[in-house]
Amino acid sequence: MRLRRLLVQRLKTRLAYRGDVFAGLLSAALLGVVGPVFLLSLFANVPHLRGWTGPEVLFIWGYADTVAGLFYVVFAGLYDLNRRYILTGELDRLLIRPVDAYLQLLIDNLAFEELPVVALGGLVMALAVSWGLVLPGPWRLALLPIWLVGSLATLGGITTAVACLGFHLQHRGTAVGLVLQLTTFTRYPLDLFGRPLQALLTFGLPFGFAGFYGAAFFLPENDFAVVGALVPVVGVAALGGGYAAFRLGLRRYASAP
C-alpha cells in the first residue's frame, strides 16, 4: 500500500516533465536500433561466429538489452548516489522517513522514460525467434521472466556495491558509468573474447549473468547453459551483497553541514 503510493507519486512527478519522456523515448529508440542493425548486417555476410548462429547472437543481444532497460528504469538512482545524495547530505531526507532508504533511493529515481528500451529488447528477442531461433521447451521458456529478474538483480546488485564506494572515498565522480561499460561485452557470446575478460565478467564483476549466461540458458545445446542455470542464485546473492554494501556505507555516511 505504502509502496504503491510512492510509485504512483513518482510516476506523476516524471509525467510532469513531458519533454523528458519524449526525449527519452526518441534517444532510446535511436540507440537501441543500432545494435540489432549491426548484427543483422554482420550475419548477412558471416554464417556464424565460433559456432553461434545469427538468431542466437541476436537473442543474447535482445536479452541483455531487456535487462539493461529494466536496470535503467529501476536503478537509475545509483548514478546520482554519490553526487546528489552522499556529498550533498541529501541522503538525510531519505533516512528520516520510515521506509527503507535504499528502496526510497530507487523509487525516488525510477526512470519510466527508459521503458521503451525494455520493449525494444523484447522486440529483438522476438525478432530472433522469427529469424529461426530454435526455442527451448515451454517449461523452460516460462522461466524467462524469472531469469530476466535474476539478471536485473545481478546488474543492480553489482552496480549498487560500486556506487556505494562513494560512501568511503569522498570523490566527486562515480565509477558507476565506467564499470557499466563492461556490460557492452555481455551482450555477445563471452567465448568470443579472451580468457581474462571472460574470467573478469564471470568471477570478478559477474556482469556475465546479467546478459550472456542468462540468455544461454534458453539457447539450444551450449556449454554455457549450465552456468546460466545459476542466474537466480547469483541475482539474489548480488542484490543481497549490494544492499549489505549500502548498509555498510550508511555507517560511514557523514551527512553534510
Place this chain on the structure above:
Amino acid sequence: MAGIVAEGLGRTFVVRGQGRGLAGALSGLFSRSASSKVALQDVSFSVGSGEAVALIGPNGAGKSTTVKLLIGVLAPSAGRVRVSGRDPWAERPAHVRELGVVFGQRTQLWWDLAVVEAFDLLAAMYEVSAADYRARLSRFDEVLGVGPLLHTPLRQLSLGERMRCELAGALLHAPPLLILDEPTVGLDVAVKLRLRSFLCELRDEGRTTLVLTTHDLEDVRAICPRVLLLAEGKLLHDGPIEALAARLGGRRIVRATLRSGVAPGVLDRFPGAELRGDCVLAVPLPEGHAAAELVRALVTQLDVLDLHIEEPAIDTLVARYYEGRP
C-alpha cells in the same frame, strides 16, 4: 512521549585534505591526507518529554551534528544517546516513526509535487488514518494557513510559505519529538512571529518535545525556556537563557532620555552610568536590584522624558565570550 538522554556523546569526522591548485588536485588523485576533526566531544544532557530546548552556539559548534545524532542519521563515535529509550541510529526505522524534522535550509518535502500530494504521501508513509489526517490538515490550515498553498508545487512557493508547509508536513503524524534545525533562517518578521506562536502553542500543549537550533535568540526567548550552549563541540551551558546572560556578565540597562543635559556630579550617583550623546543616559541595573528602584531613582533625581529598558544583548555577549576564549 519522548525524553532524550545523551551521555558522553561524541562524534569525529574524517576530513580528507587536498593540495592547493591544479598540482594539488592531481596529486590528490593518488594520495590524500586524512585527518580527523572532532565535531562533538563528551556532551551529556537530558531532556524531559514535553520540554522545549534550544541548541545555540556559533557556526561549527556542533549543533547540526547533535541534531543529526538525535535524528539517527549519524552514528555517534563515542558515548550514547537514547530517545524514548531507543538508540536513534541502531533503531532508526522505529525511531523516525515518532519523529518530525524541519530543516530551515533544506526541504523535507518533494520539489516537484503539489503540497497536498506530498502530504498524502507522508500520510501514507506514516500510516496516518484518514480521520486524523483530515483533522490535522484542517488545524494546520487554521494556525499555519496552509490551505491556499495545498495545490501549488513546492518549488513555486516562497520561502515563508514553504516553511509553513514543512512544519505542517513534519507534524502530520503527530510525532512526540519535533526537531527543528534553524527553522526561521531567512524568514521575514511576520512569518517568524507566526511560526513562533505556533511552536509556543505546541509547547504549551505539552505533547511534543521540541528541540530547536537557531542563531536567532528571539526564537529562544519566545519558545525555549532552556538553552544548551555549544561551542567547539563542547557543552558550555545548560539552563535558562537568563542564567546564561548573567553568567556571561550581561546586565539589563535602563536608558533614560532627558530634557536637558546632566548636571556634573549627578552621574556619580549611578555607578556605571554613561552618557550617550547629550541627553541619553544609560545606566546598568546593579545585580540583585529591581528595575523599578532604579527607575524611581532616575525619575525623582532627573528630568526624564522617556525610559527604556534594554535586555542584555546575548548575541553580543556570546560572541564576545568565544572570541575571548583561549
